[in-house]
Amino acid sequence: MAAGFDTSGAVIDIVMHPTLWDCVADAWACEYGIVCQTGATVANDALAVANLRDRFVNDMFLTIDGLRYPVTLDNGIAVTNASSGNTPVRCSTIYVITRVLPRRACCADSRATA
Numbered sequence: 001m002a003a004g005f006d007t008s009g010a011v012i013d014i015v016m017h018p019t020l021w022d023c024v025a026d027a028w029a030c031e032y033g034i035v036c037q038t039g040a041t042v043a044n045d046a047l048a049v050a051n052l053r054d055r056f057v058n059d060m061f062l063t064i065d066g067l068r069y070p071v072t073l074d075n076g077i078a079v080t081n082a083s084s085g086n087t088p089v090r091c092s093t094i095y096v097i098t099r100v101l102p103r104r105a106c107c108a109d110s111r112a113t114a
Contacts, residue, residue, distance in 0.1 A: 011100035014062055017092045018073040021057070024094070028062055029053035069096075 016024065029052040061068045080091040 009100075009102035010098055012069050013072055013097045013099060014069050015072045015074055015077070015095040015097060017077040017079050018075060019079060019090060020092055020094065021071065021073055023090075024062070025053050025056040029056060032063060 029049050032052070056062060056071075060071045060073075062071055063069075077092055077095075082089045082091060
């Protein structure tokens with residue numbers, strides 16, 4: 001998830017308000033592993049994007065750097081409704097929570113004596 005940070009063995013959850021999940025799954029399917037193009041010439045594989053999005057939604061996960069992270073939906077997370085011109089906008093925090101981070105030997109024990 002973070003450059004240079006080893007997440008192997010870590011237990012990480014993604015938590016968001018339920019109303020964000022469809023939008024996040026749509027965007028993630030379009031951007032993760034499938035090149036989505038916009039503009040006058042659209043060359044997206046709509047079926048591949050839809051299949052990936054459906055896998056995310058049905059299995060409640062997102063893939064990041066090849067690893068699957070579970071998604072938890074929580075109605076208790078605040079959502080702000082606003083607009084950008086004539087377009088409605090929903091704003092909310094998406095939390096990435098590390099529940100378990102395995103202990104690794106990173107350096108010599110400072111209590112060791114020579």
